[in-house]
Amino acid sequence: MEAQISAVCQFCETSREIKWRCLNCDLFLCRICNSRIHSKIMSSVEHKIIHLDQCGTEEVVNNIRKLDFKQMKCKTHHDKTCFVFCRNCNQPICSLCILIIHQNHTLCEIDDAYEEKLADVENLKVEIKSNIAFITNEETLLQEDALKGKKHHMEIRTLILNREEEVKQEIARKSKDVSDELESEWHNTEQSINSDIELCLKTKSNLLKRKDNIHKILKSHDPRLVFDASLTDVKQLHLPMFGKRASLFQFFPKTIEAKGILGDLIEKPIIENITVYSIDMKCISCISHCEAEKVLICNNSEDILKKEDLNCDRFQTLKTLQDIRVMDISQTKDGHAILSVGDDLKILTKTGQLKTFLHVELITLCVHVNTENELFVGALVKDPDHWRGELGIVLILDEEGNTTCTFDKRKIVNDSDNDYITGCYDDSFDEDEEVDMFDFPSRVLNTKKDDILIIDNSNLSTYAGKVLLLNRSGDIVREYRGCRCENCNDFNFCPFDIAETHSNLILISDIGKHSIHVLGKTLITCSFVDDIGINSPLSLCIDAAGKLWIGCDMSADDDEEPKIYCITLN
Structure with a gap:
């Protein structure tokens, strides 16, 4: 209670049965004085009388404040009362203030203010x-x-x-x-x-x-x-x-x-949220995020490319292209999609038009566009000596389609016991010193640190292979051949797709173990999706917001509904 209650009525000064308070007079009254004396005073007709039980409530406090501000003295002219409010100066003012300081200012009623x-x-x-x-x-x-x-x-x-x-x-x-x-x-x-x-x-x-x-x-x-x-x-x-x-x-x-010897301490990605979308494509061999909840997906075994809007109760197909075998998709900075199609790189515009971007004399397998709009293309080229069939090659192209760099040969410099090989590309090597760098470069990615990640499959029926990390000079910085943990001994490492998170972790889908490997400086985990119910992860994509999109392969299970997963990572 904001005021101390008087011991006796402040009118009669005898009764101790205090029941009322006049907010205007700021007096405590007994029942008789309130009804017989105070109420009969002409000037008290508009006074606010409250019961003692109401003292201290928010409504009473507001009423007291209103009474007080109507008697509020001017800070400049202490003998004057403020009656208007100056919006320019953001303060209450008196009549003298209006004449002296606030003549051309915007004024309003003090009650409104x-x-x-x-x-x-x-x-x-x-x-x-x-x-x-x-x-x-x-x-x-x-x-x-x-x-x-x-x-x-x-x-x-x-x-x-x-x-x-x-x-x-x-x-x-x-x-x-x-x-x-x-x-x-x-x-x-x-x-x-x-x-x-x-x-x-x-x-x-x-x-x-x-x-x-x-x-x-x-x-x-x-x-x-x-x-x-x-x-x-x-x-x-x-x-x-x-x-x-x-x-x-x-x-x-x-x-x-x-x-x-001991190992590395690396932060493991935390799954904050998983959104599941149903789809009608049983095998999503490639997925590329466009915008919002729109994705490009393809099944290169059935030669189908679709653009889907997943933001519906039931997905909506925005565009379908039949009889086109898309091996890989990558998005440009302006929102167009570059497609790896046979001996062509095609562009799918935002309006849905399909055009040939570049014709090359080789079989393209994968394509990646970095933040500088450079194109990284993995392909097969016919062996000029004819006896080896086709050779793997990785090209770097500028925006006009001109080749700026080629990786296809290397010399073994050191072969250690830990799945690491250092090599380099050099045209000066003799023929008997050169070895082919790739068998089947099926995916390529330019990392945020400007290294080049390549999936190289040596067995096309099982996709068994390895992941190579090259620098811009073509030196092989690292080879990853899969997890060596006890639970993985019975599985071949069969890498299919790669993606890089915003925190520079590398994700590799493994169709041999039906898992996703997460790599930092070392292996963080190879069972990233086992505990969250994602079956047969195949294609991967990280969107601009850092979310992971996963397309699965459900072609072997007729009863399982095909799905796309969108995972928010911390």
Whole structure:
């Protein structure tokens, strides 16, 4: 209650049964004074009388405020009361202010201005209340995230420590093996040396005895000793054959990169939302996002290309092209689609017109347009020597279709044990030093770091193959041949499509394992879609908003309804 209630009626000053308050007079009244005295005063006819139970309510506070602002004194002329509001200066003013300062300003009734300001304050109150609710909810979510994060942190920390212990045990085992090998070699060598030393001593002793005997014969005056001496043993004496001298081993310590041994700490993408769209194409071998919920999809086994609007209760086909085998699709910056079709690169305009963009003397397999409108084309070209059939090649073209770079040959520089090969492209290599870089480059992608990702399939019936990462010079920076985890040993790595998230993670659909591999510096996961009910992911696309679109292959399951998935990643 904003005012302290008087102990007695402020009219009669005797009654203690205070029941009423006059807001205008700011007096507390008893029942009798309110009904018999205060109500009969002519000037109090318009006074606002409230029951004590109403004191402190929002309505009463508003009434008091209204009474107070009508008596509000001018800040400039303290003896004057404000009665109008200046919109230019955004303040209440008195009559003198109008004459002196605010002559050409926009004025309004102070009551109107007050109601407007009060409405703004009320709106601000609602907004603040909403913000408080939002912040409270966020606080709750953050606290939940903190608990989950701490739990996850401890789990990862346990994994790291367990891995550390495994590495220590493995190093200890390897150290013991090498030490045991060294001890065994030295034991055998030492035994051989000791045996030879013993033989040396025995032979030397025998020779010394014979030497002494001969010395006696030569010193003797008796000629019979010379005739009796047995010279045969001396002439036929064979020195023993000793074993090889002790082997001198060397120990070559290997450089250990601890991070490579333990593993890498990389943020795994979090699925925030999944939208599922039904479609009538059982096998979506290529998907490309156009705008909103419009996508281009194709089935190159049935030679069908469609543009679909998925933003309907039932999808709506906007355009269908039959008898056209589209191997790959990529969008230009201005919203046109470049299609890989046989020995042509075709363009599908936003108005639905199909035109030939470029005719090339090779079989195009894939196409990618980067942010600079460069075209990356994977293709097959006939072998000029005829004996190898067709060779894989990757071209980089400018906007006019001129070839600026070609990748097709490499020289092996180093082949390590970890699926990594470094190679380079150089026209100066001799023919016998060159090897073909690609078998069947079915997908190509220019990454945000300006590297070139290529899916190279070596088996066209199963799509078994690998993923190559090249730099602009054509050097093979990395080869990825699939996951080596225990659950994947029975599956070939069959990469089909690639995409790059806004956070530079590489996604690879694998039709051998029916999964999506997520790569950072190392493999993050190869079971990205197993737990969320996506069957047979085939084609991939990341749209401008960073959402992942997945087209599936349901051709082997007549009962399964074909679908397109749109996944929002964090």
